[in-house]
Amino acid sequence: MVLDVGELLAAHDRILRGSGSAHPRFGTVVERIGPLTLTHYGTHCIVEHLALDASTPVARLAAQVRQSAAERVEPVEWRVFAHDAEASQLTASLEAAGR
Structure with a gap:
């Protein structure tokens, strides 16, 4: 079975991204902000999401x-x-929010 690049990227997104843990570890805080899932571990926060499109207000989400x-x-x-189609926009918004 041979997969093309599009199929591999779709599998990556389906398996590894944005699903959030169905049962978060004890002591974590899970928060939803629009299409984002934030998991707060007490020492750091991980943001997960499915692919974002052009209509997603990434600058506002990054600030939140x-x-x-x-x-x-x-x-x-x-x-x-x-x-991701909007990777450069997301990267720029995250860099701006980090300043």
Whole structure:
């Protein structure tokens, strides 16, 4: 069975992204902000989401994530994948929010 690039990226997104844990670990706080799932571990925050499209207000979401993590004094891990259609916009918004 041979998969093309599109099928592999779709499998990646389906398996590894944005699903959030059905049962978070004890002591974690899970928060939803629009299409994002934030998991606060007490030491850091991980942001998960499915692929975002052009209509997603990424600058506003990045500011909300920053505020949420700042309230808990946690650094944020937010992965950006190069195959996302809006990767450059998301990266720019995250860099601007981090300043």
